Amino acid sequence: MNVKVFILALSTVAVGLVELIIGGILPTIADDLNISLSSAGQLITIFALIYAVSGPVLLVLTSKMERKKLYLLSLSVFFIGNIMTYFSPNFTFMMIARVITAMSTALIVVLSLTIAAKVVSPAHRAKALGLIYMGISSSLVMGVPLGILISDKFGWRIIFLGIAILSIGSFVLISIFLERLSGENTVPLSQQLKAVSSLKIGSAHLATMFMLAGHYTLYAYFTPFLETELQLNSSWISICYLLFGIAAVSGGAFGGALSDSMGAQKSIIVVIFSFAVVLFLLPFTTFSLIVFIPIMMIWAALSWSLAPPQQSYLIQTDPATSDIQQSFNNSALQVGISIGSGFGGIVLSQTGTVAHTSWFGGVLIIVSLGCAVFSLTRKTTARENNRATIALQNQMND
Template identity: 45%
Template sequence: MVTILFLEGWYGLNFRVYLLAFSAFVVGTVELIVGGILDLIASDLNISVSAAGYFITIFSIAFAISAPILMNVTARLERKKLYLLALAFFVVANLIVAFSSSYNLTLAARALSAMSGAVIIVLSISLASQLVPESHRGRAIGIIYMGISGSLVLGVPIGMVIGNAYGWRAPFILIAALSIVAMIANAWLLKRTAPSPVMPFKKQLSSLCTSKIISGQLISYLMLTGHLTLYAYLTPYIHANFEISPSLMSIVYFLFGITAVAGGGLGGLLADKWGPTKTILLVLVCFSGSLFMMTLASQASIYVFIAAMMIWGGLSWALSPAQQSYLIKQAPETIDIQLSLNNSIMHLGIATGSFIGGKVIESSSVANTPWVGGLIALLGLGAAIFSISRKPSRADVPPMQASSVAAAE
């Protein structure tokens, strides 16, 4: 109880926001951990490293496709019940991964893990935004993303250590155990929350099919695509420029994660203080520059490189709170579908960035991944400028929103 009161006093948020962030932390861990233990998985299952890499691809694709569909199908379910149900499926999926010896079954379990994880992430963001006043919305969403990025700080490095010590299956058993803890805590402390009024799926789509919303959604896609162009191949990129030990590599990821968590929190604070639009533009400019800076830093010492990497890491998660707040303001009546679609687009960006980075390496060198990623991120800045400069009008807004536009004018 003392800890809860401290958290509420320190950041001014309902303590349940931190509980939701813990669940987001667990989901983030299971998605990202595979990249750190690909060689162990490939060796145990007697498959190639590229085949093991499909465990990342299937997760991203399943997450992207299932998020908006599942949120629409489950729109009538009470939110707490749905949240606990998703956590239960998440536990089962990761236990299958931990104990399966079949490659195809493991792929299927990863897909199930992604589908249930998608519901958990979207509900975490949606519920967190409802637990606080609008003036603290950016901060609340930032805390959820601190949970996700926190998996980089603790989840992935610890998973790599546990995987190397006890086998690649051990981290997934740990994830299942943490998910059970999250289930118990949420069952005890999370309040029942009625779903939002259900809108027909066609009306939901029509409310999203405006140039302002579409270009706004593209911001996340292009930024994540640029980010993963380098991040998906960060280990080989570092090895190509520096000779470092596995233990130092874990420290590098740990430092990246620390700044990623800090960036998520800072992004939330900036979104509340300056507004989402100014924050989006500032973060995108700095993020694009940080990717170009990585090329220069790789020519210097490892210490300069780590410093530049930490700046890049912090900026990589600073956009999300402002981006989510921006989208919620554009179509508040379709919050769940907006957030689920945005998370789908983010995962498509992860998959696309990983693919583009691989093609860059095949056609030239891993050394080119930072500046290619930087160029893609600049396209995200262009999408942001276009979206923000668009003024909602009756020609650009579906009929269901026309009255709210008129009131705003």
């Protein structure tokens, strides 16, 4: 594999940490900044929301810029955002830092994907993109448990200083090994919005959004859940996050295999329905760690199992706009994280019991299931059929 792809993947590990790691150290941040746990949860909410909105917008605004220069500029902004987080004197300052890092992260991830696709031959393109996604997923497996242990020993701020230093390493490697790449025309936002305007496709994106919203209603507050419901210390919490991460990454493979065996449409229904059942059951398993951990790992695996069948479904429905659909599905995912962490904060502040977030999250999963059923039962429009025909003809010509 091209060494440039490995360097891009390493960059995505660093930027992936910024979004995911904060969930494991939420109580520590809340205590240090003298804010409530639900307020601290909004640091996840604002990051995901800014990430979702800024990704497509910044890509269009910077379409003419030379890619290497833009990548290095994004890494510089990312570095500044993490240094600001390290020195944050209060909640407002840290919130501003999260906005800055979210915008730069969104651009770095999309640039990593697009550049990786360009620097390898078409035969190796899928592997290259898979390696980039592996960089993001590995930040989930390693980042959160490692972050908890570091925070416990040295304080939470040192984590963001470490991420800033990692970004310097990425900056140096990109400067040395990546060649200059010219900008290119991107699809205007108005045209992107038209691509998701049908009820069939729009409701599919809503299914993704509500699925992640239901997941993060609990997951954003998973550390206090483990502390209060199972009375676990930081070491055991780290172990739980590590097991969760391993199961979540394997869930992507499970979702792909399920989609291949029973088809994308049936897989979507099975995954979302099963996810709702697990979230409703989870609070009843906290009487024993032996019972809780297997159910937790099923929850984790299902949380990443929707992506493969959902992506296949979107490509099958409208192959001519598949790139745009993947972009919007990623934005829907981030909006879901934002909604879920915000909603979970409201549930926590109103009920005072973190276990209730699981049940309220389950309700959002049921909404997701309704959106999925609605999408799957809509007929493909004439416009989408025309696009599919054109795409098939283009593939035959190639």
